[in-house]
Amino acid sequence: MTTQIPARVRFAPSPTGVMHIGGLRTALYDWFLARKTGGQFILRIEDTDQNRYDPDAEWHIKESLNWLGLDLDEGPDIGGPYAPYTQSERLELYADAAEKLIDSGAAYYDDTQAEELAALRQRQQAAGQAPGYDNRGRYRTPEQIQESRDKGLDVVVRFKVPDHGDVSVEDEVRGGLRFDLSLLQDFVILKSDGFPTYHLAHVVDDYEMGITHVIRGEEWIPSLPRHVLIQEALGIPTPKYVHVPLITAQDGAKLSKRHGAQSALEYRDAGYTPDAVLNYLALLGWSPGDDTEVMTRGEIASRFEIGRILSHPAKFSAQKLEWMNQQHIIKADEDVLAEMMLPYLERPEEEGGLSEEVDRPIDRSVVKAMVPVLRERIKVLPDVVELIDFLFVDEVDPNPEEMIGRRMDEEMVVTALNSSIGALTSVEPFTTEEIESTLRGLTATTGLKAGQLFTPIRVAMTAKRIAPPLFESIEVLGRERTLARLQKGLAMFEKHVENRNG
RNA sequence: GCCCCGUUGGUGCAGCGGCCUAGCACGUCGGCCUUUCAAGCCGGAGAUCACGGGUUCGAAUCCCGUACGGGGUACCA
The missing domain is CATH 3.40.50.620 (HUPs)
Incomplete structure (x- = not known):
């Protein structure tokens, strides 16, 4: 470098x-x-x-x-x-600069009133001319200005723009820019309330503060010549200008x-x-x-x-921002990511957080344990809420009908739930790996396909069709709660079938 | 109106005179993987490089014009 x-x-x-x-x-x-x-x-x-x-x-x-x-x-x-x-605490600086410009003849006091300016603009537009200040205040005498002041009229300071010639400036992103000064009118640098306009203030401050690069939006390009003119009149250097696109x-x-x-x-x-x-x-x-x-x-x-x-x-x-967010979530450090998710889970239910029945602060170890399987499933942080809310509530309320997955009948649901209850009762240790191998083993003994076995379990456990990976969820939920949900799910399902058939 | 800036697929970028039969990414479509959803992987569609003139042996790339878009034209920033 x-x-x-x-x-x-x-x-x-x-x-x-x-x-x-x-x-x-x-x-x-x-x-x-x-x-x-x-x-x-x-x-x-x-x-x-x-x-x-x-x-x-x-x-x-x-x-x-x-x-x-x-x-x-x-x-x-x-x-x-x-x-x-x-800037409101630096007013003297701007007043000093304005005074300096007046002394050198680069600026002048102008007592043209707002109404007069408005009338001028109106006339210009009616006549089909370009609206703009006509530099009428250039030749006021000090006496006239004083008189206006005494009458309580507004007095501003205007910068005197040369009638001819042009200004060339280098913009770091666009290259050389040239502006025709005959098109530019005298502009206000100090308002009647004593505050500077942007043009004066930023030029003074950037110089005073030793700013090397002025980075700003491209909407400022048209007023660039004003800034350069002020710098020249003040005898200070022009910083590098960097106009970024909108x-x-x-x-x-x-x-x-x-x-x-x-x-x-x-x-x-x-x-x-x-x-x-x-x-x-x-x-x-x-x-x-x-x-x-x-x-x-x-x-x-x-x-x-x-x-x-x-x-x-x-x-x-x-859309691309969402994708970008997802990419950063996938790459983020696990602990950091878990910490970032917490506030979205803990905020009030009406703001998108977990149900009110869940006590705050929530158990962060649950979030942490789930982060590896959550990270690639969310686009924005709040997406985790509906993905793992089932881990924080005491009970869920599954829809029995949803337990019947594709290519399944009612009996398969009962078989799946029954066999998994039996298997999970004795799994040891109660870890993702053991849970997975045990449950997968059930496909051989029950003749169910993986999907047919896991769909009823998922729905009974989470009351959702779409949920995080099963085995991790089971481990985090714990043996007791998992079994309770499966049993309740089974009972609900049987009752549901009974009602429907009879 | 006048002045200024800009113009590569729907979107964001790469490209800086020959390597461009225009590359990457988002999105989209299809496939694979798979316990759901994602993620990941593979593949497809999608651009007369705004248009017209030049310059050059050669232009998306340089010059001019036009069109279109945006910005500015305040005692707002």
Whole structure:
């Protein structure tokens, strides 16, 4: 591996709602780059929009990062050499920068009011012109501005965009980008409430914090020239810009609520493992260059390369995510997997957990014992609930009719149950291996096929047609409970037949 | 409208001028295995590499145009 300069990257969400998978994927790439290069992964909260501020959002963001295991080197809670990491606490910095730009003539105070701007836009549209600010505030005198201030009118700071020329920037995933400045109007950098706009704030902070790579969604490409212009005017360097492609839904549109679960924590609650989500998301817009798909986070981090980020949008596939989750569940460490399953089993019944009659905490040794046969049968963690709930309740209520499997008659059911009760009574030791060889031996003495023998047992034991492998289940259920269920099943079946026939 | 980005089977990717009669994976279909369900294994179907022009001995790969998709055009990020 070539030696690399440690990258300082920041994930800079604005706290306006839940954290969606698009943002999560950006955070992922930040983290991968930082970890691969031995740099720092920083969280910066961009709360410069007071109107859209959502007090729960910051918690949600941190919780999401934490769940995915994206550990921070610097951020609001843990601090760091460039604290504070919340923009609303750094307002002077932006005000200073704005002032500097005004002093140098790169920016100016503008007292054009919102209504005036709206009217302008309306007129432009009515005339079939492109809507946009017409730079009318450029030549206000200090006296005029002061007068507006005295009257309590809104005053903003706008950046003065050159009327001609163009700006060229290098994007790490798309290459050289060129923008015609004659198409760009003067834009606001400091709002009338004293807060900066994104354009000013992120440029100032990225410089102050020594950010080397700005990784963000491609929706930012059109405003790239603004950022470069500010940097030039401030006399600060341009960091490397990395615009990652959007993630879209199956219909090609932006992922939204109607496309199902989309926030990180919803995936957690639905039983996806952090590693699977991490792996799947990483591949949505990046690939290692060969056909490798299932990878650990360490493998991804070491193979991650900015140059291999795709430039076209990716469609989110819930199906492939499920498959990915399954792959990670199959590969996970047994003990870790058992621990991961516990919360889904123990959560309230109405949230999908085990029946209320089962006491919490549940016996984790039961879960642990079943993990080897469960892991390849579930796509998401909560799938285990209905697979092993029969092991936690005192009794089950089987449907006698289901005991009659394919190519079976009633007598076979009775034979199967009777013979297995006899055999299991004396099996010693009561282990999966012994149970299996004993029960299989019954096929010779009873003349039943394996399926004919095991179907009644399965249904009597679990009250299900679909269940985990029998022998393991019997061992875990234990001799007493197994026999009790088989006996009850047999009694139920005989009664059922009696009723039906007579 | 204008500006920007993109376009390989239903989906995600590989491909970086000849090794491509386009490879892998998800999904789908069929088979094997099998106590149910899975997992696993084997095999099949599925792509005029968006379209049209160039450049070249040779293009999915380079250039131009068109179409289509997405993004942007705020005192939102």
